[in-house]
Amino acid sequence: MSSIDTLFTQLRSAGRKAFMPFVTAGDPDLDFTAEVIRRLAAQGCSLFEVGVPYSDPIADGPVIQASFTRALGHKIRLADTLATLGGVTPEVRTPIVTMLSYAIVWRHGLERYVAEAKAAGAAGAIVPDLPVEEAGPLAEICRREDFSLIQLVTPLTPRDRARRIAEQATGFIYYVSVAGITGERATLPPEIVENVAWLRSQTPLPICIGFGISRPEHVRMLAPVADGLIVGSAIVRRIGEGAAKSRAQVLQELEAYVGELLAAMTG
């Protein structure tokens, strides 16, 4: 059992849901990324997605793309990101998963990537440009190493395909709320609730929802049907806009924002 399996078993038995922030590694630098993880973990976040910056992220909207460009501008390398994770994972109990392009995993070597990410304390990976047909070799290594390979299901995924994805996935299923790129949305389509309910009837894996979630009303709408909610662009934007502020102030504002969403989750 990976630490992700343990997390959701515990949450389910306590009747609680996971709040899962996404942060871009190295924006503005890796020390800050580590500090964000420590602070938000202490506040009650359950799992972190750490985005490994990539030069050509076609699934990402302007906010996350800009954060990748900033991080790469500082010459952030995969080895640096994993070293930072290696430093922070012993301090926090929450599982950390890396989110990265297959371009990076392939270049690094599949076996080597899994070994090094595991050694850094990561519990799994989300590889958003690796659909189920192409994921076989990596999925096999991940299974053998008890390293979760979290896979995505979208509103456009036909149901038989969703079943195939669920069979191959480990850790949890990432349900993409909207057809499109990452980024904050004012409203989310109501059929998410029904789609997630159907998916739940097909797989024992936890289902977490992401893309577009940024407001307390989104959280109140989706928390009841999901095992966890992922918030990315809204957090990355706050970090990006914080360039002119002191780091202490950015952290405080992040905590206030996350606190609001955490309250909506339990409330």
Added chain:
Amino acid sequence: MLASTHVPNAAGRFGPFGGRYVPETLTHALEELAAEYERAAAEPSFHADLAALLKHYVGRPSPLYHARRLSQHCGGAQIYLKREDLNHTGSHKINNTLGQALLTRRMGKPRVIAETGAGQHGVATATACAHFGLECVVYMGEEDVRRQRPNVFSMKLLGAEVRPVASGSRTLRDAVNDAFRDWMASAATTHYCLGSVVGPHPFPKMVRDFQSVIGRETRNQCLEQIGRLPDLIVACVGGGSNAAGMFYPFIDDPQVELLGVEAGGRSTKPGDHAATLCFGSPGVLHGSYSYVLQDDDGQTCDVHSVSAGLDYPGTGPEHSYWKQTGRASYTSIRDDEALNAFDTLARTEGILPALESSHAVAKAIELAGQRGRDAVIVVNLSGRGDKDAAEIARLRGLEF
């Protein structure tokens, strides 16, 4: 291993290359497109519709022209030019966009998006959309908007919206990224008319098939005009669509040497060129596994070429396959050599080649001098150079 023409397989693989590395959100649109293309390709009426358009609207077949003064100038082999520059819209790109526009109509989608580098594919897409009454949005890097102004203006005249892309290197690669982002949210009503033999399956196969009219005509024209197949075919390679369309019908003719010419830019230093097959390594970019110019972390490198259409850090998976099997070979030509070839062709033959095509011309000039007078070299003159006149003037400090 011999190169096969029976590629790709159902998973979009040319040997190990190709595939479909895209977000889950796009897989449905790609499956739908692949299925529609297979159905269309099996129908004689689809081919008849396309052939009629290519004949009466584009002006095909394009001539195979014996460039006698250029050949004399080189003092060796006979150079023939496949005149794709004479097509409607001035390049080979229209062969593909009309095919994809027919497919768009079959799928009942009202909107088309495209990426463009030099603007030739953008103009060809805007043209096909105007012809069929489809809404058209073209993504184009800001740097390319600057250096290919005439094409930007043409696209607007044709009713297309041109969206400048300000992210990353502000060139073709970033335009591709933004087109994919648009398609992620719009696939239900929108077809992505990709302009080269790159991207996820089925694009590399489909675009190759639509462009293969170039090689089929050339093969027949060689037999008619020369009485035999050429010894060497030269074509420029960015994404590689004109080269793929030219080479594919000759794959099973081992006596015909196939040579792709990439953008050698300023030098062989990383960042100074866009010669992906010459200096890159296999990796994943824009949805397929192929040669990529990347660093050892898997990040795509910035590239440079004087020619916006070759200024791309990836290449088509079938070219990677041909390189691996040895069926085609790949070399590069620097910016200055391409500009010299532009002048030479202009002054010996009265033809202004596109800067992209000038790379192929430059290599042919170099090789013609090393071969005997009865050797035959075919150059795919993929586009005309009017669009480059202002940029050439700027580079030379001349008034336009």
